[in-house]
């Protein structure tokens with residue numbers, strides 16, 4: 123199996139800086155992106171030797187935008203990757219495709235690597251799920267062309283599988299990844315875009331996702347906070 127990318131999405135965890143630094147040391151590995159909450163970025167970045175530093179969101183501009191964090195600020199902290207459009211932000215903060223598109227454009231222009239999250243809300247028929255994901259991709263990536271797209275990856279995260287312990291089947295996730303690659307080629311002329319799967323990945327199911335030809339890695343929430351289990355995922359992805 124060739125090396126696959128693992129993105130550790132810590133969300134609003136852990137509770138303290140001490141725990142964050144300990145967790146970062148325990149999960150440091152070459153094919154891993156560690157995405158802590160903003161307040162821990164600086165210290166976590168300071169202890170990572172092999173992993174890349176990631177952020178969980180970004181705003182599209184510097185300036186008078188209370189509470190926001192800009193691409194330049196992230197870059198100065200050593201951040202290389204940014205997750206954009208996570209379903210929890212779409213759901214709890216009503217982040218729209220229009221807003222997500224502005225963030226994707228700004229982050230790519232700034233030279234950050236973007237992991238755009240897409241995925242349908244309900245467990246449903248594959249055709250309807252594909253239509254939903256296609257619409258998200260076309261809106262979220264409007265205006266993205268050419269060289270900009272070389273720093274882009276898509277995380278397919280069916281919402282019903284996030285944090286529920288009910289992962290998608292590796293076959294369905296693989297077939298959706300194939301569909302996403304085709305959609306990106308046809309509509310935005312991006313060839314062979316990397317696609318990650320996210321949603322209840324654990325040490326028991328990871329190998330079937332990571333061995334899929336169409337999946338280039340995983341976006342991991344809950345298990346990225348459990349260093350012993352996460353190390354098993356690192357071994358499987360190396």
Ligand code: PGA
Nearest residue numbers: 284285321322342343344
């Ligand atoms: P989960 O989260 O692994 O806890 O399901 C994945 C995600 O939200 O990115």
